[in-house]
Amino acid sequence: MLSGERVHLRALEPADSEAMWRWYHDPEIGRWMDTSPPISLAQNMDKGANRPRNTFEQMLLGIETRQERRLIGYVALGDTDFIHGEATVQSIAIGDRDHRHGGYGSDALRVICRYAFEQMGLHRVMLWVVADNTAAVRAYTKxxxxxEGRRREAFRTQGRRHDFLMMGLLSSELK
Ligand SMILES: CC(C)(COP(=O)(O)OP(=O)(O)OC[C@H]1O[C@@H](n2cnc3c(N)ncnc32)[C@H](O)[C@@H]1OP(=O)(O)O)[C@@H](O)C(=O)NCCC(=O)NCCS
Known part of the structure; x- marks a missing residue:
């Protein structure tokens, strides 16, 4: 259920905390995401050891390569609304630079969306993305x-303002 052509999604383990900490501080990732001040590895290890259990309302999954089972990133789905049948992809990143732009991010997104539609019975998945994050917009479009909407100049990164796009996917539109 949680496997695609290139990736497999799984719950994160405490042992994944160091990789998550490195990615958290990678400026290429932080550039397009809401960031918080730096945290120590020890603080992140503590967070990783005490992560809340995944639920349909809120889940954070590691993205592994399907062949080698190597952790290369993460994806979070949350804000689930079962009345209207919608959830939000809150973050997605291919942290491992060697695997970025190689089709892994779009495959992971496909897998989590299929899970949302088929397993959770949802009708829509939505997300926000910075309009100039070309690789992300391309991955999501694929x-x-x-x-579905545009908040003009709503995102500031590295001293510049960018539009923020709301993108949506209906269950019948998954490619
Ligand atoms: C966004 C992200 C998860 C997408 O994952 P990915 O594995 O890189 O995505 P894919 O390889 O599936 O798709 C990216 C597409 O953008 C293209 N691309 C990459 N860089 C590009 C650029 N600068 N301009 C135009 N297209 C670009 C790739 O060629 C690919 O398209 P193709 O398959 O048609 O060739 C990943 O790039 C990432 O982690 N980025 C940093 C964190 C981030 O921005 N997260 C999203 C916040 S909303």
């Missing part, structure tokens, strides 16, 4: 997401 999966079938379309632009």
């Amino acid at each position: 999966v079938g997401f379309v632009e």
